[in-house]
Amino acid sequence: MNFKGKDIISLRDFKKEEIEYILQKASEVKEGRHSNSLKGKVLASLFFEPSTRTRLSFEAAMTLLGGNFFGIADPQSSSTQKGETLKDTIKTISGYCDVIAIRHPFEGAARASADVTEIPIINAGDGSNQHPTQTLLDLYTIKEQFGSLDGLNIGLLGDLKYGRTVHSLSMALSFYNVKLFMISPELLKMPIHYAQYLENKGIKYTETQNIFDVGQDLDILYVTRIQRERFGDLQEYEKVAGSYKINLEVLDKLNKKIKIMHPLPRVDEIDDSVDKTDNAIYFEQAHNGIPVRQAILGLVTGAIQ
Amino acid sequence: MSDQHYRVFKIENGTVIDHIVPTMALKIIDILGIRDKGLVSIGINFDSGKTGKKDIIKFENVYLDKTETDLIALFSPHATINIIKDNKVIEKRKIEMPSVINSIIKCPNPTCVTNNYRDCDTKFIVERFDENSTIVRCYYCEKETTVISELIK
CATH class of the missing domain: 3.40.50.1370 (Aspartate/ornithine carbamoyltransferase)
Structure with a gap:
């Protein structure tokens, strides 16, 4: 099953086999397989809404498999405060990383992000919609x-x-x-x-x-x-x-x-x-x-x- | 020339949308836009044998494609489309509900991303419809809503 480049936005998009495949891979990772597999990969962790465990867990997940991350933990410090649109932010950051995890207070933000980039978008929570x-x-x-x-x-x-x-x-x-x-x-x-x-x-x-x-x-x-x-x-x-x-x-x-x-x-x-x-x-x-x-x-x- | 011709001009070439639900013609013009290539005649509240009253729109020298005319399904599912060439009807087209509706509806959810960024246009998936209502799901915030005229941009 090939997940490369796939966005993880909503459960609505999944087939049962895909869910099962992810769970199977998670078991393999927990058993210690796939170590260092994310070496050389970079995650942009964009949290436009406060989060502790989801953000830290994404960042720890990346680091523990040998990858790196950078991100926004405080929306007040990002250029969205200057009026930049979400799509422009995503288009720009896409050039800096291999994958983006985004949490946003507006429902549909992850889907809108996925519209403007080829890089996989992972929805880390969009308003009251999906997680x-x-x-x-x-x-x-x-x-x-x-x-x-x-x-x-x-x-x-x-x-x-x-x-x-x-x-x-x-x-x-x-x-x-x-x-x-x-x-x-x-x-x-x-x-x-x-x-x-x-x-x-x-x-x-x-x-x-x-x-x-x-x-x-x-x-x-x-x-x-x-x-x-x-x-x-x-x-x-x-x-x-x-x-x-x-x-x-x-x-x-x-x-x-x-x-x-x-x-x-x-x-x-x-x-x-x-x-x-x-x-x-x-x-x-x-x-x-x-x-x-x-x-x-x-x-x-x-x-x- | 008969009275009928004075009410809405006969066209030699173009698209005729007939049997529109009364008073919906202006809404449909809003969606389809007034084309700059020819005359557009609009008739509102004409007598109709079938439905009592109807609206009618004629676009001269403009051939609307099926993707465009299917958008009318939201307001007038039983309207008919005639494509006219050299005074002859060359195509009688039925309207079908599109599966996706871009741009023309706004999302009623105030915290939907489409209501909060100027560059996020709307997109709705048609979930189900019948004679009385059309239920759509916002592609972005995933909330379902019944299409009502207040939601038309």
Whole structure:
């Protein structure tokens, strides 16, 4: 399968075989194969919106396979502040690197970037739209834990309206034989067009506001943060924030073998006491960002076949 | 010469768009543009046996291609296209909904990249349509929307 030059923009663009291929390559990287494969390659890491783990994980992934990176970590310091358009920024930077990872507050920014360059563009999050590399590391983590994605009952909890990770993840899970449980306040339900997408793909899903309605049936609970910055109205934020807090007491009422995932950073939606339980896999999940992004960087630059 | 000819001139060569949903003619002109090669006649709210009222547009000496006339599907899916050469109809064309619509619709999502950079033009994928509505998906922000006349640039 040839990924050289391919953009990683949205789960919408993927075939199941392509997802499986990336996960397989990530396993190989984690086993220690493909070392130094990115030697001589340069990543431009363009973060027009604050990020810690995604940016550092891309940069670490590049460095650990022998490549180099440069980038924008603070949009205030870039020439976009002088009124340069995104496309001009991309056209210019394309001459300096082999691959670009971009995070941007506007939905569609990664796709618009890909329109103007032959260099592969990796979407590291575009507004509330997509975050495909997070999804691939989520899938990798689930597969690592359960051996397969098929046959699982997966709960998505929290901000399903604005949370781009759950949008990407639910699209990816539509390739597998899973049952989805959407657990959110009414105000933060999954947008209708994603729900429609799942229906069109024949995926069974249940919507509920109460985690205890479904908690005994779940193999995985994917918790998301309710993000303050997505709310225009702070009163609305206060109304829903913290309404789904996972602590030992809540955990006790869920399936004993449930695995708790979270894209991080968390605020207070998972209590620290949960970290030490066998149920918590969110730090392993974050660490899997490295092999998965290494595999992606290697594949799109042609360094890994 | 009959009254009919005075209302919208007969053309010897060019494109006739007939049976347009009443009052949509100006919107269609907005999309197709007024060509500088010939006369453009527009009739609004003409009597029609089929639909009661209709609009009609005639482009003299301009042959619109199918890609252009298919854009009319958004506002008037049952309009008919006649291509005229030397006073004869040489092609009767039906309108088909295009699969992709470039430029003419604006994205209703305020944080879509197309609404925030001057050099990002819009592009929509037609997801589904019927008699009453057309649902499109923004190629960039991926949000779906129903096409309404307020979204036409």
